Amino acid sequence: MLVARSLLILIFASLVMTASLMTGPANFAYAQENDPAALQGAVPGGTTEAGSSDAELWRQIRQGNQGTVAGANPRSGLMIQSEGERWRQIRNSELPMYSAIAILGMLILLSIFFAIRGRIRIEHGRSGHTITRFNLLERASHWLLASSFIVLALTGLNLIFGRSLILPWLGADAFAFITVTGKYIHNYVGFAFMVALVLVAVLWVMHNIPNRHDVVWLLKGGGMLGGGHPPAKKFNAGQKIIFWVVILCGISISMSGWALLNPFTTTMMADTAQLSNSILGTSFPTEFAAVQEQQLQSIWHSAMAVFMIVVIIAHIYLGTVGMEGALDAMTSGEVDENWAREHHSIWVDEVNADNKDVAAGKPQPAE
Ligand code: HEM
Structure with a gap:
């Protein structure tokens, strides 16, 4: 419950950060507040033309008024993009701060959970019989997803925290080298992640459609509140x-990653704002300067990635130290029957029934 509540707060923080960047007038107010010169219509730095400045012209420039530029890049018609100041602030202070709170928060929660609950043991001990849980293709897809995600997470986190955490003790040259190399690795490994995501989605989607057992499982807190493990099919509600x-999140991170790889070619944020306005009745602006589209994508990409990292930390905990017998499913693919019966009782009955049918020579439905 504690973990679920923290995750909800994290999603909310991501939405707030991106939404606050989307709302133009609020950003203009921020720019004015932080720039007294702009507030009075004066040119910052005290530069004035014949001792005065054109407050109206300056206001228009600060509000993103865009002129036309002959023969040059059309984007250079935008002289000042005030929202960029807000983006810079979120990118350099709010994003690292909330990301650190979320990641450390999850690590602390899991440590407290481990201290209270300890390792979830196979209650009846190992039976010595195993059943096949995941075939080679499933395991290979999982490990491609896991390894690519971990590489993306480490190289991505370096972009958020590297300057403050790694640069001071590694020095500028070495930090520049690992960051540039990491950036290229990040760009290419993204494609392996997308392939693995499609494989995992196709292989497991049928087993992940919610059913009535999931409601019972959730109401009983997955058995954590006592009363034994609730019944579950191949995958439980958790x-x-x-x-x-x-x-x-994988799709969302991939799409925003694509937008960052191909700057100024997509309008996904504007399209999403439009969709949200028509379906949810929100009132986000729907016209973004090309550079603002990129700023929104960068914050969204990072916030979703951090959210997924936090969820995956909990997943890795449960797949390794948190639960006895779980890792076998993803290494050999064979799990102990007692483990399977405790966590996925309905699935075990289904597998045993299928095996009996095979032994009796009954025809099997196509998977
Ligand atoms: C070293 C890191 C990881 C370990 C040790 C690990 C371990 C496991 C294990 C043991 C299972 C099978 C659970 C069962 O039999 O019921 C599993 C399933 C799964 N893993 Fe991982 N995993 C890791 C990283 C990842 C990453 C990075 C992702 C995604 C980006 C991921 C996504 C999944 C999904 C979607 C499932 C199926 C649903 C579930 O069991 O929660 N895993 N993992």
């Missing part, structure tokens, strides 16, 4: 939540 977070 795993289904992880699956859908991975798929939806």
Whole structure:
């Protein structure tokens, strides 16, 4: 529950950061507040023409008035993009601050959970019988997803925290080298992540459609509140939540990553704002300067990635130290029958029934 509540707060913070960047007038107010010269219509730096300045002209420039530029890049008609100041502030202070709170918060929560609950043991001990949980293709897809995500997470986190955490002790030259190399790795490994995401989605989507057992599972807190493990099919409700977070955030991160790789070629943020206005009745602006589209994409990409990192930290905990017997599913693909019966009782009955049918020579439905 504590973990779920922190995740909700994190989603909310991502939405607030991006929405605050989208709302133009608020940004203009921010620029004015932080720039007294702009507030009075004066040119910053005290530069004036014949001792006075054209307040109206200056106001228009600060509000993003865009002229036309003959023969040059059409984007250079925008002299000052005030929202850029807000973007810079979010990118350099709010994003690292909330990201650090979220990641450290999850690590602290898991440590407290481990201290209270300890390792979730196989209650009846290992039976010595195993059943096949994931085939080679499933495991290979999972590990491609996991390894690419970890590389993306480390190289991405370096872009958020590297300057303040790594640069001071590594020195400028070495930091520049690892950051530039990391950036190229990040750009290319993104494609491996997308391929793995599609594979995992296709292989497991049928097992992740919610059913009535999930409601019972959630009401019983997955058995954490006592009363034994609630019944579950191949994936329980907790795993289904992880699956859908991975798929939806994965798509969102991939799309915003694509927009960052191909600057000024997409209008996904403006399109999303338009969709949200017509479906949810929000009132986001729907016209963004090309550079603002990129700024929104950069904050969205980072915030979604940090959210997914936080969820995956919890997933890695449960797949390794948190639960006895779980990792076997992703290494050999074979799990102990007692582990399977405790966590996925309905699935075990289904597998045993299928095996009996095979032994009796009954025809099997196509998977
Ligand atoms: C070293 C890191 C990781 C470990 C040790 C690990 C371990 C596992 C294990 C043991 C399972 C099977 C659980 C079962 O049998 O019921 C699993 C499933 C899964 N993993 Fe991972 N995993 C890791 C990283 C990742 C990453 C980075 C992603 C996604 C970006 C991911 C996505 C999934 C999904 C969607 C499932 C199916 C749903 C679930 O069981 O929660 N895993 N993982």
